[in-house]
Amino acid sequence: xxxxxxxVLAAASDLVxxxxxxxxxxxxxxxxxxxxxxxxxxxxxxxxxxxxxxxSVIGQTLSRRFSSLCRAVDIGAAQTSDYLGDxxxxxxxxxFMRHYCVHLSGVAHHGSLPDYPADIRAARGLNGxxxxxxxxxxxxLDAGGDHAELAPFSALGGG
Numbered sequence: 001x002x003x004x005x006x007x008v009l010a011a012a013s014d015l016v017x018x019x020x021x022x023x024x025x026x027x028x029x030x031x032x033x034x035x036x037x038x039x040x041x042x043x044x045x046x047x048x049x050x051x052x053x054x055x056s057v058i059g060q061t062l063s064r065r066f067s068s069l070c071r072a073v074d075i076g077a078a079q080t081s082d083y084l085g086d087x088x089x090x091x092x093x094x095x096f097m098r099h100y101c102v103h104l105s106g107v108a109h110h111g112s113l114p115d116y117p118a119d120i121r122a123a124r125g126l127n128g129x130x131x132x133x134x135x136x137x138x139x140x141l142d143a144g145g146d147h148a149e150l151a152p153f154s155a156l157g158g159g
Contacts, residue, residue, distance in 0.1 A: 001102070004038050005031050008066045008073060013105035015058045016047055023050040024106030032102045038069055046076040046101075048083075048109055083109065092125020 001009070009027065016025045029044030030036040036043075043062075047055050055077035062073035083093050098113040116122055 001027070001031055002034060002036050002038075004069060005036060005043060008043050008062060008069060009104055011065065012043075012045055012058065012062055012073065012075070015061065016050055017105055019050050019054050019058075022107065024048040024109055025104040026097065026101040026110075027104055028096075028101045032100070036070075039067075039071065041070055042072045042074055043070050044074050045104075046078055048078045048080060049106070050077060052077040080109070088121060088125040090125075091121055092127075095122045095125060 009031075013025055016023045024047065026046050026048070027044065028046070030041045031043050035041075043066075045059075047058075050058075055075040059073050059075035062075075063070075066073060078093070083090055083097065094113055095116045097110045098116060101110065103110055
């Protein structure tokens with residue numbers, strides 16, 4: 001991870017922990033892979049066990065505080081239940097956490113997860129909602145929507 005982003009990650013960890021001992025914080029995207037660039041990259045995070053409203057406020061607070069370092073701090077909110085069960089979505093969430101995310105603070109939910117194979121189930125789990133988005137995009141375009149507004153879409157924010 002680029003050292004320039006360490007203050008953002010430390011502040012994010014502190015704020016997530018201030019919302020309760022149950023909250024976990026994970027990093028993914030360009031900062032996690034070392035490809036991030038100051039000031040054009042965003043910082044992609046997600047919490048487990050912190051509600052969407054609190055995660056949003058934390059992201060907005062950090063985006064303002066670190067606007068000279070990054071484009072934005074985006075924080076998604078997940079719950080433990082998002083990783084449980086035998087559905088493709090839960091499987092995809094586990095694969096994503098295990099192979100694409102860096103644990104920053106809180107309970108390490110990924111610790112007991114196995115290495116997952118690159119298989120069709122992982123692809124369905126990671127991309128399962130693409131058909132839903134494609135249908136929405138198709139309807140928006142058919143209704144005269146601006147294709148330029150649809151092009152930058154990213155379900156996870158990457159950057």
